[in-house]
Amino acid sequence: xxxxxxMNLRAVWAIYRMEMARAFRTVLQSIISPVISxxxxxxxxxxxxxxxxxxxxxxSYGAFIVPGLTMLSLxxxxxxxxxxxIYFPKFVGSIYELLSAPVSxxxxxxxxxxxxxxxxxxxxxxxxxxxxxxxxxxxxxxxWMVAFLVLTAVTFSLFGFIIGIWAKTFEQLxxxxxxxxxxxxxxxxxxxxxxxxPGIWKTVTLFNPVVYLISGFRWxxxxxxxxxxxxxxxMTLVFLAVCIAIVAWIFRTGxxxxx
Amino acid sequence: MSSIISISGVTKTYATGFKALKEINLxxxxxxxxxxxxxxxxxxxxxISIVCGIVNRSSGSVTVDGHDxxxxxxxxxxxxxLVPQELTIDAFETVWATVNYxxxxxxxxxxxxxxxxxxxxxxxxxxxxxxxxxxxxxxKRRLMIAKALSHEPRVLFLDEPTxxxxxxxxxxxxxxxxxxxxxxxxxxxxxHYIEEAEAMADRVGVINRGEIILVEGKAELMRKLGRxxxxxxxxxPLTAMPDGLSRYALELSSDGxxxxxxxxxxxxxxxxxxxIRDLEAAxxxxxxxxxxxxxxxxxxxxxxxxxx
Ligand SMILES: Nc1ncnc2c1ncn2[C@@H]1O[C@H](COP(=O)(O)OP(=O)(O)OP(=O)(O)O)[C@@H](O)[C@H]1O
Ligand SMILES: [Mg+2]
Numbered sequence: 047x048x049x050x051x052x053m054n055l056r057a058v059w060a061i062y063r064m065e066m067a068r069a070f071r072t073v074l075q076s077i078i079s080p081v082i083s084x085x086x087x088x089x090x091x092x093x094x095x096x097x098x099x100x101x102x103x104x105x106s107y108g109a110f111i112v113p114g115l116t117m118l119s120l121x122x123x124x125x126x127x128x129x130x131x132i133y134f135p136k137f138v139g140s141i142y143e144l145l146s147a148p149v150s151x152x153x154x155x156x157x158x159x160x161x162x163x164x165x166x167x168x169x170x171x172x173x174x175x176x177x178x179x180x181x182x183x184x185x186x187x188x189x190w191m192v193a194f195l196v197l198t199a200v201t202f203s204l205f206g207f208i209i210g211i212w213a214k215t216f217e218q219l220x221x222x223x224x225x226x227x228x229x230x231x232x233x234x235x236x237x238x239x240x241x242x243x244p245g246i247w248k249t250v251t252l253f254n255p256v257v258y259l260i261s262g263f264r265w266x267x268x269x270x271x272x273x274x275x276x277x278x279x280x281m282t283l284v285f286l287a288v289c290i291a292i293v294a295w296i297f298r299t300g301x302x303x304x305x
Numbered sequence: 306m307s308s309i310i311s312i313s314g315v316t317k318t319y320a321t322g323f324k325a326l327k328e329i330n331l332x333x334x335x336x337x338x339x340x341x342x343x344x345x346x347x348x349x350x351x352x353i354s355i356v357c358g359i360v361n362r363s364s365g366s367v368t369v370d371g372h373d374x375x376x377x378x379x380x381x382x383x384x385x386x387l388v389p390q391e392l393t394i395d396a397f398e399t400v401w402a403t404v405n406y407x408x409x410x411x412x413x414x415x416x417x418x419x420x421x422x423x424x425x426x427x428x429x430x431x432x433x434x435x436x437x438x439x440x441x442x443x444x445k446r447r448l449m450i451a452k453a454l455s456h457e458p459r460v461l462f463l464d465e466p467t468x469x470x471x472x473x474x475x476x477x478x479x480x481x482x483x484x485x486x487x488x489x490x491x492x493x494x495x496x497h498y499i500e501e502a503e504a505m506a507d508r509v510g511v512i513n514r515g516e517i518i519l520v521e522g523k524a525e526l527m528r529k530l531g532r533x534x535x536x537x538x539x540x541x542p543l544t545a546m547p548d549g550l551s552r553y554a555l556e557l558s559s560d561g562x563x564x565x566x567x568x569x570x571x572x573x574x575x576x577x578x579x580x581i582r583d584l585e586a587a588x589x590x591x592x593x594x595x596x597x598x599x600x601x602x603x604x605x606x607x608x609x610x611x612x613x
Contacts, residue, residue: 054379060409064402071397139393143452146357146387147410148379304361 057149058157065131065161076127077169080119084173087115088180091237102239103270108181112174113264114236120170120195121202121231121256125223128162128206133219136210136303145304151297155207162203163196170195184267190275191266197282198259204289211302230256240272255285308332309460309491310356315365317351317515325351327515329365333460333493338486340502340523341495342605343512349495350390352512353462357387369460383411386458390465390495392445396438400429400448403437404455411456423454426481443474450478454485461485463494467501479505499605511608519608527598532569535577537584538593539564547587553580564591 069076092108099107135141144154177183185191213219234256240248251257252273262278265271271278295301310333317326325348333339341349354360356367358378367374369381395403404420424430427447432440437448446466453461463482467475482492482505496502502509503523510520519526542561556565566580584591 054412056412056414057410060406063409064398064406067402068397135395138395139389139391140395142354142357142359142387142389142393143407143410145359146382146385148382148412149410150379300361304359 054147054149054153057147058153058160061144061154061157062161062164065158066164068131069127069161069165076123076165077172080123080169081172081176084115084119085176085180087111088177092177092181102242103268105268105270106182109183109268110239110264111237112177112181112183113267114234114260116170116173116177117198117234117256117260117263118231118236119173120166120198121227121259122223123169124162124166124199124202125206125209125227127165128159128203129210129213129219129223130206131158131162132207132210133213133216137216141303151293155204155293159200159203159207162206163199166199166203167195170199186269187266191263194259194263194266194278194282197286198263201282201286201289204286204293208289208292208296211296214302230254231260235260235272255281258282307334309335309370310493311368312352312356313366315352315355315367316363317348317355317360318363325515326355326362329512329515329517331510331517331520333491334508336486336489336491337507338482338492338494338505340506340509341493341512342499342502342509343495344609347512348515349512350464351515353387353464353493353495357385357462358382359387379412383456384459385462386453386456386460387462388446388449388453388464388466390468392442392449394437394445394448394452397436399434399436400424400440400451401433403448404451407452408455413456419457420455423451427451428477443470446470447474450481458490460491460493463492465495465497467496467498475501511605513609532567532598532603534597535566535568535580536595536597537564537566537591538562538595540590540592543589547589549583549587550580553583564589 088108088111091111095107097108101107102110132141135144174183209219209222213221233251234254235251240251240257240261243251258273258278258281261272262275262282265275265278296303310331312329312331315326315329316324318324329348329352341352343349351360355362356369356374358374358381367381369384372378372381372384374381398406401420401424404424405415408415408420421430424433427450429444429447429451432444437445440448446469450463450466466478470478479501482494486492494502494505506523508520508522509526511518539562543557543564544561546555546557553566556567557563558565566577568577
């Protein structure tokens with residue numbers, strides 16, 4: 047059986063295109079504002095304060111924080127893009143059309159998560175491009191850099207999708223990113239190497255999954271990592287697998303969608 | 306196989322524990338206009354939502370043109386167009402984008418000419434570049450119909466399509482429904498305006514408290530349950546009812562100038578001819594005579610009243 051017969055690719059394309067159109071319509075909110083806020087970090091920490099901070103692992107502080115800050119935007123934007131994309135039609139009720147359409151859950155996911163991930167990957171690349179204007183950037187392992195970028199965007203878009211389905215109110219939609227993701231990201235080694243942490247915190251911080259993402263991503267730039275790259279990759283894949291499992295369960299039971 | 310939708314043993318208990326559908330068995334025939342009537346909260350929208358795949362049923366099965374709505378959901382759903390009760394559109398999309406989106410979502414190849422025709426038929430063509438948020442309520446309703454028709458469905462569900470719609474638009478809508486039926490589209494509609502069901506439907510189903518209490522051809526329903534009233538304008542007012550006429554259970558108006566005779570096809574009351582003969586025998590003369598059929602609305606109200 048060919049793919050066209052087995053899947054409703056037209057639906058995937060229709061949803062994906064609609065999502066991308068929405069991003070370009072709200073380009074200020076979805077692209078420009080995160081780029082500006084991240085650039086401010088580069089200016090403040092990279093150039094202004096960074097010049098007074100010694101190098102970490104032989105990397106200037108301004109350059110050191112670039113992968114972490116990019117990850118920070120990637121995570122938060124993936125989550126907010128995907129969660130909003132599915133929460134909004136649920137909220138206004140227009141989701142009826144999606145639910146009544148001849149589309150499988152897999153197709154819904156590919157389209158929505160694909161759309162959200164594409165947006166945040168674009169954003170990540172723009173931020174890296176912007177960063178290159180402020181700090182000396184080098185990428186030692188471009189393949190792995192892209193791999194981490196894509197993998198993280200997809201994983202956290204999926205995570206955002208789950209939040210969007212779970213959330214019943216706008217507050218709940220903001221809750222997880224605000225209370226969990228942002229702290230974990232800030233404490234995940236964006237601004238420091240975990241080797242710089244005192245004693246026990248070195249161990250505690252290893253329970254933070256974001257540490258692995260940032261470490262792996264930073265390794266792809268400078269070849270230096272807090273934890274080994276294999277572990278980083280493994281942890282990312284584990285988180286992806288967990289998200290896939292939750293989504294599969296949601297769809298099997300119709301949780302908060304068809305009830 | 307003449308029925309296009311077959312619903313058997315469908316029940317729905319919502320997460321709140323509320324039993325919205327008790328046990329629904331219903332067949333919709335190919336090409337008919339079926340009106341589902343019922344008071345608020347009867348379960349009309351729930352039933353439609355189940356057939357369309359928006360709400361999971363608790364038990365039972367549904368097929369659409371022979372395709373099971375769970376096992377073969379792709380085939381089943383691609384035949385169905387739905388215009389929901391609530392106006393729910395992505396407010397920031399243009400008319401053109403959102404209708405083409407619907408077509409794509411249902412797996413149909415892009416067809417600009419067809420979408421243009423749908424928009425023209427619904428008088429939305431000059432609004433094609435307008436954002437949904439800028440449309441009036443009636444236009445939004447038409448936009449939702451356009452979305453449902455964009456993928457050329459064989460079955461169209463209209464959940465209270467004329468709620469809050471002005472007379473002119475309502476008539477346009479019914480003209481459209483008739484055209485669709487001529488093209489062989491099966492139409493299932495719910496409405497609170499019973500005269501609409503009366504004017505449009507081939508068959509009528511009445512649902513109350515999650516149960517289908519009656520399904521009948523409209524004509525049979527009117528014949529079986531419909532009543533007729535004959536009113537006689539008397540030449541001279543009557544002060545009392547003559548004894549010989551008691552078996553007709555006539556009603557005399559308070560001024561004595563009118564006699565009303567109510568009869569239906571099921572009661573064993575004697576016919577109109579014998580009444581007129583008996584009136585003559587009693588020496589009662591009338592100037593004028595008027596008969597009237599009871600409307601579907603009266604039938605409907607009576608039906609619901611009989612329910613425990
Ligand atoms: N999501 C839900 N959770 C719990 N109860 C629900 C839910 N949706 C509907 N109900 C209940 O199920 C019953 C049937 O609702 P439904 O919307 O099917 O009625 P309806 O016949 O379409 O009414 P109306 O004419 O007002 O549109 C109502 O009592 C309603 O309160
Ligand atoms: Mg309803």
